[in-house]
Amino acid sequence: MSTATPSTPDALAQRLAHSGLRSTPQREVIYDVLLKKRDHPTADEVFARVRADMPTISLATVYNCLETLVQCDLVRAVNFERGPTRYCPNLRPHAHFHDEQSGSTHDIELPPDLLQRVSAVLPAGYDAKSVEITFRGKALKSRE
Amino acid sequence: MSTATPSTPDALAQRLAHSGLRSTPQREVIYDVLLKKRDHPTADEVFARVRADMPTISLATVYNCLETLVQCDLVRAVNFERGPTRYCPNLRPHAHFHDEQSGSTHDIELPPDLLQRVSAVLPAGYDAKSVEITFRGKALKSRE
DNA sequence: GTTGCAACTTAGAACCATTCCAATTGCTTG
DNA sequence: CAAGCAATTGGAATGGTTCTAAGTTGCAAC
Numbered sequence: 001m002s003t004a005t006p007s008t009p010d011a012l013a014q015r016l017a018h019s020g021l022r023s024t025p026q027r028e029v030i031y032d033v034l035l036k037k038r039d040h041p042t043a044d045e046v047f048a049r050v051r052a053d054m055p056t057i058s059l060a061t062v063y064n065c066l067e068t069l070v071q072c073d074l075v076r077a078v079n080f081e082r083g084p085t086r087y088c089p090n091l092r093p094h095a096h097f098h099d100e101q102s103g104s105t106h107d108i109e110l111p112p113d114l115l116q117r118v119s120a121v122l123p124a125g126y127d128a129k130s131v132e133i134t135f136r137g138k139a140l141k142s143r144e
Numbered sequence: 145m146s147t148a149t150p151s152t153p154d155a156l157a158q159r160l161a162h163s164g165l166r167s168t169p170q171r172e173v174i175y176d177v178l179l180k181k182r183d184h185p186t187a188d189e190v191f192a193r194v195r196a197d198m199p200t201i202s203l204a205t206v207y208n209c210l211e212t213l214v215q216c217d218l219v220r221a222v223n224f225e226r227g228p229t230r231y232c233p234n235l236r237p238h239a240h241f242h243d244e245q246s247g248s249t250h251d252i253e254l255p256p257d258l259l260q261r262v263s264a265v266l267p268a269g270y271d272a273k274s275v276e277i278t279f280r281g282k283a284l285k286s287r288e
Numbered sequence: 289g290t291t292g293c294a295a296c297t298t299a300g301a302a303c304c305a306t307t308c309c310a311a312t313t314g315c316t317t318g
Numbered sequence: 319c320a321a322g323c324a325a326t327t328g329g330a331a332t333g334g335t336t337c338t339a340a341g342t343t344g345c346a347a348c
Contacts, residue, residue, distance in 0.1 A: 058327045079225050097270055110265055126241055129281040135272040202298045
């Protein structure tokens with residue numbers, strides 16, 4: 001009863017239920033980890049962080065839960081070249097900047113009209129469900 | 145200086161020599177294969193096509209040569225999610241449209257100002273060496 | 289030409305992120 | 319509490335790619 005903030009309805013649980021899924025301790029902890037440090041961790045990194053709270057969790061579960069969160073549109077999966085998939089709880093439309101030196105990833109907020117403008121280049125007959133914009137280069141500011 | 149796509153084996157040899165590399169039969173055949181059918185083949189697909197002309201080539205060589213061509217800026221490597229890397233001899237700035245149904249990939253030509261406009265969203269301190277724009281969705285036209 | 293050397297190719301082993309599988313464990317409803 | 323289904327788990331399997339060590343090839347200097 002008094003375990004977690006009862007005043008706020010749990011967005012995670014709601015969203016999961018909406019898809020006919022259950023809220024489980026594993027899913028909660030993983031989602032919390034993503035919200036807490038939004039540095040686009042890999043599944044392995046999420047695994048390491050979650051283990052602090054939940055030492056018995058398995059890597060397979062981390063993959064399963066991350067996939068579930070992506071399905072429910074609570075989390076975005078981000079890929080750079082062939083590197084491991086990274087996970088991002090920022091749901092607003094945004095681009096990614098991948099710093100080649102540090103390997104870190106930064107969200108780049110996009111003005112609302114830009115995605116439309118970009119999509120406008122598509123010839124007739126192309127129906128895009130999503131657009132992804134990725135920068136690669138060097139970031140002088142290295143705030144994590 | 146010209147950014148146009150080299151279309152002859154000579155251009156390949158030149159570009160390689162410029163990087164202190166040799167033009168080899170394997171590199172030539174692989175580059176030809178990419179120019180001949182610009183459908184963004186995977187390394188495996190390139191391997192299969194090249195084998196028709198050169199049955200003794202190895203997959204490792206295909207990977208090596210593709211990497212070499214990418215280094216020399218003769219070919220672009222393209223990735224979608226965690227799928228296998230695809231190779232593209234179109235050097236003009238362009239976006240990619242990935243058709244989820246057929247798995248095929250189409251080049252989308254970009255008006256010259258758009259990349260600048262997109263890069264303009266970067267805050268100070270971000271120095272982008274490249275931008276990638278990827279659409280995902282359904283293409284009504286399904287010409288290969 | 290020979291010898292030497294570095295670039296190149298090759299087959300197969302190794303790698304790593306991810307997915308699959310089969311066996312539990314845990315809700316939840318009757 | 320029993321049945322049934324969802325979720326988790328460890329380990330094996332997968333697939334694309336890279337590594338390694340051995341063999342070729344082409345060019346340069348003698």
